[in-house]
Amino acid sequence: MIEHQNPPSLHRRLLRAVALGSSIALLLATAGCGLFAAPCRVASAGLKIVPLVGHIAAAPTDVxxxxxxx
Structure with a gap:
């Protein structure tokens, strides 16, 4: 037996649109956020501990x- 699914209601479609819009707004608001750069900075700090070559090895993570x- 084939079951037919009802199309999403207007309320459900509106909620999806609002959720998508707020997600996009959040991503745009945090585009330059230091939170996303934290893994690079932590890796850089860890590499800089190594004597002699640490600062050279950390250059890519600094960039x-x-x-x-x-």
Whole structure:
């Protein structure tokens, strides 16, 4: 037996649209946030502990953090 699904109600479609819109707004608001650069900065700090080559090895992670959060 084939069951037919009812189309989503107007209320449900409106809630989905609001949820999608708020998600997009949140992503745009945090685009330059330092929270996203934190993993790069933590990795950089860990690499800089290594004597002699630490600062050289940390250069790519420093660039990563600067690109994410200038």
């Amino acid at each position: 990563c953090a600067d690109v994410i959060d200038p």
